[in-house]
Amino acid sequence: MKRLVTIIILVISNICFSQLKSVIIDNKTKEKIPYVNIWVENETIGTTSNEKGEFELKIDSPKIILFSALGFETKRILSDSIKQVIELKPQTTKLDEIIISSKKQNKSLTIGKFKKSKINHYFAFGKNPWIAARFFEYQAIYESTPYLSKIRILTKSKVKGSKFNIRLYDINEKGEPDNYIFHKNIIGTANKGKRITEIDISELNIKFPKNGFFIAFECLIIEDNKYEFNYTIKDSKEKQKGIRYDPKIGLIPRDENKNSWIFNQGKWRKVLKNNNYSSKRYNNKYNQIAIELTLKN
Incomplete structure (x- = not known):
């Protein structure tokens, strides 16, 4: 009987909570992306990918997950469709955003x-x-x-x-x-x-x-x-x-x-x-x- 109760609790726990675990990469270079901020959309739940682009996130039901990283397009994915590897698309940089020239540092x-x-x-x-x-x-x-x-x-x-x-x-x-x-x-x-x-x-x-x-x-x-x-x-x-x-x-x-x-x-x-x-x-x-x-x- 105790064993049955334990099994039921484990089943309910698995139904209620889902552990997302994945690595985030650049879809062009295939390099791992560190410090990607990850949110459950419209909720105060989230995390950040580590230096190797890895993250773990526990949610209680299917959610929309938002991925935000500098230099990449923000991506929204249904949690049920998240795989072991997530690819982010680099943003196009405007040519006039960074102006490079010689300059005198005296003022x-x-x-x-x-x-x-x-x-x-x-x-x-x-x-x-x-x-x-x-x-x-x-x-x-x-x-x-x-x-x-x-x-x-x-x-x-x-x-x-x-x-x-x-x-x-x-x-x-x-x-x-x-x-x-x-x-x-x-x-x-x-x-x-x-x-x-x-x-x-x-x-x-x-x-x-x-x-x-x-x-x-x-x-x-x-x-x-x-x-x-x-x-x-x-x-x-x-x-x-x-x-x-x-x-x-x-x-x-x-x-x-x-x-x-x-x-x-x-x-x-x-x-x-x-x-x-x-x-x-x-x-x-x-x-x-x-x-x-x-x-x-």
Whole structure:
């Protein structure tokens, strides 16, 4: 009788849950694609492929799975049709997106400045991938320093050498991030503690687009970024176990939301106003990720 019950439980478990396991490759070169963010469409479930392009994802019923990687067309697949190998199609790069020329590095301008000491709230990433984006509007004064040189982000991490990805997006007619202006991963590494993490992109020779652009911070749900911790629920002494994926990113409070977006569940949406924050400085404000951008000629 006990054996029969065990068999029934196993059968029900297999019906209720499906473990997706696959490797993602480029459909032209057949090379494995690392750091692909993977979502269950319209749900807060997802993961990231590792450095070998491999991933595992548990779902409770047939779902639409979304695959998003820099330089590749976004792909949506019914989970039941996912095989051991998934192929993504490279995106066509416009010739005018990356302008290569000789340039003299004798003039610079930093925009989006923030004070590290004044920031004490962060965007933390749980078990699901997110992308947080901030729009940088073009101004005429950038004409003398048109090249993107350095990106500086306030990070906080409990993990040594936690990795994240930077995406650079164009803006569409709805004001949303859309289409890449650079088609490869820009991987940043954050050390432990509260730090300003700098990414040098000067060698990419990218000009500041005249219609502005988005800098997006993409968390990576990979083993090297995992941080496990204990916490207690309010009015309870019982300890709970939590997992997040570092690094966290610093947030600046703003009265209006003119440039902040979040990508989750396969969709872009504008950042909402904070409610019930303990900090007066952040309560009833909009969060803007703390990013500085250095321009050079």
